[in-house]
Amino acid sequence: MALVLDAAAQDLLFRQARTAGTFTDEPVSDETVKAVYDLVKYAPTAFNQSPLRVVLVRSEEGRRRLVQHMADGNKAKTEAAPLTAVLAADLEFHEELPRLFPHFPQAKDVFFSEAQAREKSSTFNGAIQVGYFIVGIRAAGLAAGPMTGFDADALNKEFFGDGKHKVLAVVNIGKPGPDAFPRSPRLEYDEVVTTV
C-alpha cells in the first residue's frame, strides 16, 4: 500500500524472482542484455562514475576460459547457463569523469588521482551497480545466478589482462530451471532498521 510500484512489478523484480542454479536451454540475446543495460545505466553512482564493465560469455571457448577459474561448486551451473556475465569495476573509471560528471570536471584529479582511492570507490560503486544489474536481469523476465566464488586474480587476467579491471561478480543468466533450494528466511524489519 505504501508502494507506488505495481504489484506485478514487485513480484517480477523481488517477491517471485529467485536466484537460479539451473537454467533452460533458451538462449539470451545481446539485444536483451542491451535492453537491461539501457535501463539500469540510469541508476545512480557516486560522481556518476559508472565503473561497471561487463564481459558476456556465450561461446564454448569463452565458457571454457571462464569455468576453469570458478570455484568447484560453481563450475557445473556456469557450464550449463545459456549466458554468463562477468561483472568488473574499471579501476581507471576516472578517465571518463570529465564526460560523465561535466558539472565538476575537476573531480577526476581532486578525488581520484590515487590508485587506492579509485579501487575503493570503483569496487563500492561497482557493487551497487551489480545490485542494479541483477534487478535489470529480472526486469527482462530472466533469472540471475550471481556468484562470488572464483579465483579473482585469474579471472582478471583471463578477461581483462590490462591490470586496470577488477572482477566483482559472475552472474549466470537465463530462464530458470528447477531450483533445488527453498527461499531462505530474511531478517525482519525490526532486526535491520532502527530510528533516531
Add this chain to the structure above:
Amino acid sequence: MALVLDAAAQDLLFRQARTAGTFTDEPVSDETVKAVYDLVKYAPTAFNQSPLRVVLVRSEEGRRRLVQHMADGNKAKTEAAPLTAVLAADLEFHEELPRLFPHFPQAKDVFFSEAQAREKSSTFNGAIQVGYFIVGIRAAGLAAGPMTGFDADALNKEFFGDGKHKVLAVVNIGKPGPDAFPRSPRLEYDEVVTTV
C-alpha cells in the same frame, strides 16, 4: 521490447527517477520504509548474508548528530531532507548465518571465522543492498539522494559505537524538490559490454 517490466515501472525506478538534492517538507513515515524494506529484502546476497543495517534519522537531535559528520557539501541537503537513512554493514553478520542460510549452517565457520573476510564480504554485499535499497525508495514513489561524503569513522561511532558496524552510505529520502542538475550522460552499451 526485450523487457518484461512494464514501461511505467521502468520510468518509476530508472528512467524518470532522479537523484534529489532538495526535498519537499512532506514527511516519510516508518510505514513507508517498512514497505520498502519488505520488498527489497528478497533481493539476493552471497550466502543470503543480508548484512545491511539501517538507522533512520528523523528527529532534530538525530539530525544534529548526523549532519556534523557529513562533508560540507552534503550538510545543507541532509539538514533539509524529511528523512535520512544511514546504511551500514553488520561486520558480525555471520552470527545470523545458521538462520539465514540453513542448508549450509557451517558457512559461518568455514568462510567467515576471520574478521577481514567478514569485512570484505559484508562491505561488498552491503553495497549491493544499497543498490536495492535505492531502487526500493523509488518503488515507494520517493526520491533518494545517496551520499558517500562523510567522516566514516565518526559516523560509525555516533550511530553504532560497538565497533561491529561500518557505515557504507547515507541516503536522503523524500518527495523531490527542484533539482539543480540536468541528468549527466551515461556510458553507451558498447563502451561497457563486450561478448566472448
